[in-house]
Amino acid sequence: MDLKELTTFQTIVQEGTFSRAAEKLNYAQSTxxxxxxxLEKELGIQLFTRGWDAQLTAAGRLFADEVDRLIQHWHEVAGLVRSLEQEEIGTIRIGAIEAVMETVLPNALRRFQQAKPRMAWQIITGNSDTLTESLREDKLDFAVCGEPxxxxxxxxxxxxxxxTVLIADRAHPLCGRSEVVFEDIFDYPLIAGGSTCLYALQFNxxxxxxxETPTVTHTVSQISSIPHMVKGTSAIGVVLxxxxxxAETAxxxxxxxxPPIAVGLLQTRKHSGPPSSSKQLLQRLVREEIEAVKALRQ
Structure with a gap:
C-alpha cells in the first residue's frame, strides 16, 4: 500500500461516493x-460493498477508524527522513577550550567526518568566558568548556x-624540592591565563x-604557550x-x-531539548573521547 491509496480511501469515506472522491482528487473514477x-488486494479484505454509495464493510469500518492515524504517521516519518537528509549537508559550530583541542576534538571530529562526510564543522577556540558569550550570541551550537x-x-x-598546576623550568630553584610552600612562589614572576579564564580567576x-603577592604576574590567553614562556626563566607558570x-619544564x-574545575558540554537552554542527529552524534563522540583520555591518565 502507498500513501495515494490511503488518501483515496480516506477521501471516499469523507465524500461518500467514488465519483465525488474522484472529482475532489482530480482523478478519473477508474483510477x-x-x-x-x-488496496483491498494488499490487505486481503473487502473495504466497500459495491454500489452507487461508498458503503463500508465491517472490515472497512475498522480500517477507516485507523486510516487517519496511518496517514498522519506516514507524513511524520516522511518529514523526519527529509529533515535527516537535509541535515547531511550543513555546518555544525563547536567551541572548545585548549585542553580538549589536542586530544579530544581531533579524534571526535575524525570519527564524525566518517559518519557525516557532507557535514562541515567550524571550531572556535577560547576560554570558557568567551565561549559562553559566543553561545549566548548564538554563534555556537555547543561548547566544551568550564561551567559559567x-x-x-x-x-x-x-x-x-x-x-590548577604550577610549573617551572627544571633548573628553577624550587623545582628540585620534594615539597614547596605556596608562599615561596611569591619571590618569582608568575605567568597565568587571561583575566577571564576560569582557572585564573580561581587562582587569583x-x-x-x-x-603578600607575587612580584609580577604576566597573562597570556593561550595556556598551551605558558610552558614555552617558562622555559629558561625564573618565572612560575600557572596551567591546567x-x-x-x-621536556624543559616540570x-x-x-x-x-x-577546588577542581568542571569541564563539560555547554549549550543554551533554548537548545538543550532533543538535539539534531549531527549534534547528538558529535556530542556522543566527544563524551567517548573524553572517557578514553581519562582511562589513559589513570
Missing part, C-alpha cells in the same frame, strides 16, 4: 476504483575535572587570602593539569587547596 482494488558563573541561561553537562581568588609540558610540588 479511484483501481487504487481501492489494489551564571548558568541560568545555559545547560551544563560535566564530563571531567581539571586542576586564592591569592587574595595572602598578604591537562596542559602538555615540554610541575612543582605545591599544595594548593583549590
Amino acid at each position: 479511484i476504483t483501481n487504487q481501492i482494488q489494489r 558563573g551564571d548558568s541560568s541561561q545555559y545547560y551544563f553537562e560535566p564530563l571531567y575535572e581539571e586542576r 581568588k586564592h591569592l587574595a587570602r595572602y598578604k 593539569s591537562s596542559t602538555s609540558l615540554i 610541575p612543582l610540588p605545591v599544595r594548593m587547596e583549590l
Whole structure:
C-alpha cells in the first residue's frame, strides 16, 4: 500500500461516493476504483460493498477508524527522513577550550567526518568566558568548556575535572624540592591565563587570602604557550593539569587547596531539548573521547 491509496480511501469515506472522491482528487473514477482494488488486494479484505454509495464493510469500518492515524504517521516519518537528509549537508559550530583541542576534538571530529562526510564543522577556540558569550550570541551550537558563573541561561553537562598546576623550568630553584610552600612562589614572576579564564580567576581568588603577592604576574590567553614562556626563566607558570609540558619544564610540588574545575558540554537552554542527529552524534563522540583520555591518565 502507498500513501495515494490511503488518501483515496480516506477521501471516499469523507465524500461518500467514488465519483465525488474522484472529482475532489482530480482523478478519473477508474483510477479511484483501481487504487481501492489494489488496496483491498494488499490487505486481503473487502473495504466497500459495491454500489452507487461508498458503503463500508465491517472490515472497512475498522480500517477507516485507523486510516487517519496511518496517514498522519506516514507524513511524520516522511518529514523526519527529509529533515535527516537535509541535515547531511550543513555546518555544525563547536567551541572548545585548549585542553580538549589536542586530544579530544581531533579524534571526535575524525570519527564524525566518517559518519557525516557532507557535514562541515567550524571550531572556535577560547576560554570558557568567551565561549559562553559566543553561545549566548548564538554563534555556537555547543561548547566544551568550564561551567559559567551564571548558568541560568545555559545547560551544563560535566564530563571531567581539571586542576590548577604550577610549573617551572627544571633548573628553577624550587623545582628540585620534594615539597614547596605556596608562599615561596611569591619571590618569582608568575605567568597565568587571561583575566577571564576560569582557572585564573580561581587562582587569583586564592591569592587574595595572602598578604603578600607575587612580584609580577604576566597573562597570556593561550595556556598551551605558558610552558614555552617558562622555559629558561625564573618565572612560575600557572596551567591546567591537562596542559602538555615540554621536556624543559616540570610541575612543582605545591599544595594548593583549590577546588577542581568542571569541564563539560555547554549549550543554551533554548537548545538543550532533543538535539539534531549531527549534534547528538558529535556530542556522543566527544563524551567517548573524553572517557578514553581519562582511562589513559589513570
